[in-house]
Amino acid sequence: MMRRTILSALLVPLLGVLALLALSLRSPEAGSAATVDEGPLAEAMEAIEDELRALREGMKKGAEGTPDCLRAVAALQVAAGEAKVAVPPMAEEKEGAERADFLREFRRSLIGMQRKLLDLEERLLDGKLEEAQALYKEVRRMEDSGHERFAGDH
Numbered sequence: 730m731m732r733r734t735i736l737s738a739l740l741v742p743l744l745g746v747l748a749l750l751a752l753s754l755r756s757p758e759a760g761s762a763a764t765v766d767e768g769p770l771a772e773a774m775e776a777i778e779d780e781l782r783a784l785r786e787g788m789k790k791g792a793e794g795t796p797d798c799l800r801a802v803a804a805l806q807v808a809a810g811e812a813k814v815a816v817p818p819m820a821e822e823k824e825g826a827e828r829a830d831f832l833r834e835f836r837r838s839l840i841g842m843q844r845k846l847l848d849l850e851e852r853l854l855d856g857k858l859e860e861a862q863a864l865y866k867e868v869r870r871m872e873d874s875g876h877e878r879f880a881g882d883h
């Protein structure tokens with residue numbers, strides 16, 4: 730009886746430490762909606778994520794952050810251009826006209842994103858930060874709809 734009490738007194742904190750260790754070893758992405766894949770599309774998407782973050786941080790600094798924002802928005806345009814010519818894994822499950830339609834709509838969505846990014850760049854050049862911020866939010870919103878339609882489980 731006594732031994733069992735000592736044992737459980739040791740076991741409980743030990744399990745706690747192990748649980749904390751397991752949590753700290755998780756990759757930062759674990760638990761988020763995006764899983765990590767390889768290939769040109771995944772790379773472009775990761776760049777989009779990083780540069781959108783840089784853009785948001787730059788905009789928080791007001792006019793002072795504009796050079797950072799201009800760099801980030803140009804990098805976003807490059808990444809969106811790389812993404813639109815890639816083939817999403819979901820396309821591999823389709824054939825013929827269905828596959829062609831899927832790829833056309835995928836490309837069209839990313840063209841929409843490129844267009845918003847060009848508008849955003851112009852607003853930055855004109856010093857219209859509020860308008861740039863509104864466009865940033867629109868681009869951000871494209872993530873959910875894009876993933877729902879073209880990435881399935883991402």
Ligand code: HEM
Binds near residue numbers: 770
């Ligand atoms: C606008 C903000 C967006 C962000 C921040 C974003 C971010 C991401 C991230 C982090 C991934 C996971 C990449 C990986 O596996 O490592 C991903 C995957 C993907 N995204 Fe986006 N995305 C955005 C917009 C879009 C749009 C507009 C589309 C489609 C028109 C799209 C289509 C996809 C597809 C198809 C995948 C799966 C790639 C694969 O499995 O190889 N994303 N995205």
